[in-house]
Amino acid sequence: MSVLVFGKTGQVATELQHLGKVTALGRDQADLSDPAACAEAIRAAAPGAVINAAAYTAVDKAEEEEALATTINGAAPTAMAQACAALDIPFVQISTDYVFDGSGSDPWQPNDPVAPLGAYGRSKLASEDGIRASGARAVILRTSWVFSAHGNNFVKTMLRLSETRDALKVVDDQIGGPTPARDIASACLTISKALIAGQGGGTYHYAGTPATSWECFARETFALAGRQVTVTGIPTTDYPTPAQRPLNSRLDCSSLTRDFGISPPDWKAALAETIIELRS
Numbered sequence: 001m002s003v004l005v006f007g008k009t010g011q012v013a014t015e016l017q018h019l020g021k022v023t024a025l026g027r028d029q030a031d032l033s034d035p036a037a038c039a040e041a042i043r044a045a046a047p048g049a050v051i052n053a054a055a056y057t058a059v060d061k062a063e064e065e066e067a068l069a070t071t072i073n074g075a076a077p078t079a080m081a082q083a084c085a086a087l088d089i090p091f092v093q094i095s096t097d098y099v100f101d102g103s104g105s106d107p108w109q110p111n112d113p114v115a116p117l118g119a120y121g122r123s124k125l126a127s128e129d130g131i132r133a134s135g136a137r138a139v140i141l142r143t144s145w146v147f148s149a150h151g152n153n154f155v156k157t158m159l160r161l162s163e164t165r166d167a168l169k170v171v172d173d174q175i176g177g178p179t180p181a182r183d184i185a186s187a188c189l190t191i192s193k194a195l196i197a198g199q200g201g202g203t204y205h206y207a208g209t210p211a212t213s214w215e216c217f218a219r220e221t222f223a224l225a226g227r228q229v230t231v232t233g234i235p236t237t238d239y240p241t242p243a244q245r246p247l248n249s250r251l252d253c254s255s256l257t258r259d260f261g262i263s264p265p266d267w268k269a270a271l272a273e274t275i276i277e278l279r280s
Contacts (some may be wrong), residue, residue: 003192004047006030006038006080007054011151012094015185016053023047032056032072035079042083049090049192052077053185059098059120060242066119073123078130085136090195092188097144097176097207099125102246105175107211109252110142110203118243128203139191140203141184141256144249145217147270148181149277158218159278162227172215172233176249177207180270187262194260204259205251208267220268224275 007013008026017024023045030041032054042050056062056072077093084091098121099114116122131138147153161168187206195201212220215233222229236245253264 001193001196002048003189004042004045004050006032006050006052009151010053010055011146011148011153011181012184012188013053014150015148015182016051016188019182019185020189022051032076033068035071035076038076039079039083042080042089043087046087047089048196049092050080050084051092051188051192052080053094053188055094056120056123059118062119062123063242066123069119069123070126073120074126074130077127078134081131081134081136081138084138085134088137090192090201091131091136091138092191092195093127093131093138093140094184094188095128095140095142096121096124097142097246097249097251099128099142100246100248102248104248105250107250107252108205108248110205110255117246120243137195138201139195141187141191142203142205142251143179143184144176144207144251145178146181146184147178147274149274150181154214154217155221155271155274156278158221159225159227162222162225162229166228167230167232168218169232169234169239170215170218171236171239172213173235174245174247174249175211175213177209177211177251177264178217178267178271179206179208180265180267180274183265183270187256190262191260199259204256205253206256206262207251207253207264208270209264211250220271221275224272
């Protein structure tokens, strides 16, 4: 199975390169700010499947750069999907819990109404709409709270802060599922194989279990890393940011398990492995 991956240094893209023989395109080979170039890269490679693991992920900065975020997160994946549709190539797009407004406490279903709170969520939703309209044989995989030993993420930020601080305040009213990048990469490859074999597409959710808060996620990180840090939970209102975060990022992953046999990952076990990898 030949797989073309957009993205090279991001968390999921890095794990995809570790897991299988894929062709990963960095920004110098396929700049997502140029959607037409991305489509041309697909036509030139004519792969068995395409996975888009690249994105504009600066959630707060997107409030100031929404046009750029929408080009990278919306127009580029749409152009990829259109190219894939024309060549009948399966396409997998990684999306986000930020397409929801974070209300309530029930896990979000894939077909629940979307209502992004900010520019980042709107930009990712633009890709979802474009991919569905393209007619491509595609899977949109929404995920949340991605972490790994690579790139920028909450785990690495907490460990960095713990090097100089023995007490931290962490938001405790945002609830979601931390998701290991390695498991997302594995899920994308499994889905790609299924699409190549003729299985249908759609929108699915994939997030770590059990649901937790950022505060508890931080506590578990410090415990596994052996860091003596006092963590105090605070409400989101005490930690204002340019972009509003969803309070409820729980995702129902049952349809992904039913259709592809992919179960939600245990984030605590994956976090322990990530800590070990960071130490080495």
